[in-house]
Amino acid sequence: MPTAPAPGTTVTIEAVLAGRLVRPLFQPIVELSARTVVGLEALARGPAGSALEFPDRLFAAGAAAGRLGELDMLCFERALEGAMAAPVAPPLLFANGEPAVMDQPLSPRLMELFASGPSFRTILEYTERALPSVPGSLLRLAGQIQLGGNGVALDDVGVDPMSLAFLPVLEPEVIKLDMSLVRDPHAAHSRTVAAVVRAEAQRTGALVIAEGIETEDDLVTARELGAHWGQGWLFGRPGPLDVATHRYDPAAASALRPPRPGFHQPPGTPFEVASARAPRQPGTAAGIAAALDRVRDIAASDDAAVIVASTADLPVPLHELAGRARSTIVLDRPVPGEVAVAVIGPGYGHAVCIRSAGGPELVIVDDLPTVAAVSRVLLNRHTRG
Known part of the structure; x- marks a missing residue:
């Protein structure tokens, strides 16, 4: 297991990578009617108390050192390791992918973890920043994920209208509504996004998650926007799995559309x-x-x-x-x-x-x-x- 540095110790990105010092925290994703936990989203943190503890500085340091790809892969590895080591595994594990390095191959450690047969399905989240920058790599990685029986999610939908344009191209298993829609559901933009997402979900069978649910009113709004599932402080803040007492829905993984190997690489011209x-x-x-x-x-x-x-x-x-x-x-x-x-x-x-x-x-x-x-x-x- 990685050993945390002593408080006050200066930590470099090189030390984080060499010591595998990324800590995964997990936030529950719940079914909005029964409030059972359907999955966990893994969120990366650097060594506690260090300048690299929070993700903005951690990933900025990785980019500045030219090692963003290694850092992104390490975060994915640590998320899988944490979920696999939990006393009770979640039905679904959501993990984020960094758009700037989506063209890199999967690491040997990550392939080893997937080959060991986790009991849960992994959902790789893309942010809309990946759409114009690495569209070909995004589709190729989606194909790899599907081959392993896992799925993809499009995150932050609603921040940029371009994410709506790419929805039918990616056809993700999960569509995640940005929290800004929950905060201002009656804005014209929010209504347009909700209508397009609702139609896409009905057409493809995708599940819709609303982010940023903090109050009971937010929960009502999320359901009005068409969300089936949700996440936010109302249901739990990010934390370590060894102290979590989640009541998982064992049928959650089967609620998602089955994987479709080859869908993202159609044959022909x-x-x-x-x-x-x-x-x-x-x-x-x-x-x-x-x-x-x-x-x-x-x-x-x-x-x-x-x-x-x-x-x-x-x-x-x-x-x-x-x-x-x-x-x-x-x-x-x-x-x-x-x-x-x-x-x-x-x-x-x-x-x-x-x-x-x-x-x-x-x-x-x-x-x-x-x-x-x-x-x-x-x-x-x-x-x-």
Whole structure:
């Protein structure tokens, strides 16, 4: 077991990593009707009483030393070790992933822990900061997690409208509403987020968690926002597991959608995925121009939209096509013989796929699940972080 330094001792990030001095604390996540504990979220802390005790300084020190990846992996390892050593294991363990290092491979220790067969399902939480920065790595890591029978969650939904655009692309098992929605549920933004999340949860079977529940009124608000589960000080503050007396719901893990290995890495090209669900048409110059005009009109009307393009070599300049889109992602590995562009926003999607072989063919898709599938194919060819 890691040995804590004496109080007042100066602790460096190198010492934290060498001594495995990250401490996991655990906060309960509860079912809002029965208030039974369905899982725990692991939160990382450095050595108690040191300058690196709290996560903001701990992760800042890791980033400054160029060792953020090691620190993030250590936090994940310590969370699993803590949950596995508990007298009674939780049904679900939620652990956070640092967006800046999501392209790193799993550590040998982490693979060893997963191979030992934990009795609980692990849910890896992504924050929306990961969405524009490492979308390809995010989907590849989601695929790895699913292979092990575990799941993913999208955290802090509602802080940035872009998280709503990526919801159908990631299709997480869990959607976590940011606490700002609970604090101001009647704001127009909060109502929009709740409506989009509710529709996505109904479509995909995702469970919705509200964060920041501190009072009984917050609990009522969380349920009105569509949350099934929740977490916050009303139910318990983060603490060590050796003093916890949680009443776990043994059926909690089965309440989550079963894992779907391969879902985040669909086979085929963008054109093949689109044409399997929508009709092909001749790729005339006029037809292609009209289809791209539609993309441009959508992007011009919504600053929450995200555009994913297979190449910058489009009949319309990309900067014109992008309009007011919040993020534009251009692949660094284009699909040979194809041009594809998808625009996806809160609750909607539109994609144009063109194939040049054998005479230009065009497929136009407005169905959100299909546009999301086309986007997944595209983003899996994006390697830049």
